[in-house]
Amino acid sequence: MNTAIRRQARFTRLDQATSEDFAILHVYMSAERQKLSDRVLQQLHDLRGPKLGMQVDRFEHSLQTATRAKLDGADEETIVCALLHDIGDHLAPDNHGAFVSEILRPFVSDTNYQILRYHPEFQGYFFFDKLGADPNMRERHRGKPWFDLAHRFCERWDMPAFDPAYQALPIETFEPMVRRLFAKPATHNGVVLPSADTGKG
Numbered sequence: 001m002n003t004a005i006r007r008q009a010r011f012t013r014l015d016q017a018t019s020e021d022f023a024i025l026h027v028y029m030s031a032e033r034q035k036l037s038d039r040v041l042q043q044l045h046d047l048r049g050p051k052l053g054m055q056v057d058r059f060e061h062s063l064q065t066a067t068r069a070k071l072d073g074a075d076e077e078t079i080v081c082a083l084l085h086d087i088g089d090h091l092a093p094d095n096h097g098a099f100v101s102e103i104l105r106p107f108v109s110d111t112n113y114q115i116l117r118y119h120p121e122f123q124g125y126f127f128f129d130k131l132g133a134d135p136n137m138r139e140r141h142r143g144k145p146w147f148d149l150a151h152r153f154c155e156r157w158d159m160p161a162f163d164p165a166y167q168a169l170p171i172e173t174f175e176p177m178v179r180r181l182f183a184k185p186a187t188h189n190g191v192v193l194p195s196a197d198t199g200k201g
Helices: 019-033 036-045 058-071 076-084 096-107 110-124 137-141 147-158 171-182
Strands: none
Touching (some): 036 076, 036 171, 058 076, 058 171, 076 096, 076 110, 076 171, 096 110, 096 171, 110 137, 110 147, 137 147
8 A cells, every 4th residue: 555545744734734745635535535436326326216307217217318319329428427427416505506517527528618617507498397397497598508408408309308108227337437527537627637636625
C-alpha cells in the first residue's frame, strides 16, 4: 500500500496547504474517485420497488429508457444518460434534472448535460396540460442546438418507457457502460479537472 494512504495532511486551512499535503490527499481522493460509478449505480438501484401509482417502478423505467436509446442507435454516452436520467427522483424530486446533470457534467458533452438538465420540461410537453401547467414550457429553449435532441430523448425513449410488457435489457448490459463513462478524466469546459479537487466542499 502506498505509504501516503496512511498519512494525514497537516494544514487546518487550505491557503496553508503544501504540495506534500496535496500529494497525500491525491491518494485518498483517487481511491474515492474509483467508487463513483458504484455510488451512482446504487442511486439507480434505489429506484427499485415503489411504483408510485404507475405500472412500473422507476428502475424499470430507467432500463426501458436506456434500452430504447440503445436500440435506436444512440452512442454509449447518451445511453448512459438515458439510464441515469432519473436517479435524482428520490433525493431531488422537484429538481431531478439539475441533480443528475451536475453529477454527469464532468463526463458528458454539453449537449447531453443540457438534455439531462432540462428533460423534465421536455417530458412535460406530453402531460403538463393534465396538471394545469404549461406543456410548452420547453419553448424557452427553442433555438438551442440541443432542442431537437432533447425532444427526441423524451418522445422516443423517456415518454413511452412505462410499459410493463416491454422487454428491457438487463442492468448487466449497461453497468460496463456506466463504469467506462466514470473512468474518463473529469473535465469542465474542455479542461481536465484536478483529480483531487479539494476546493469544493
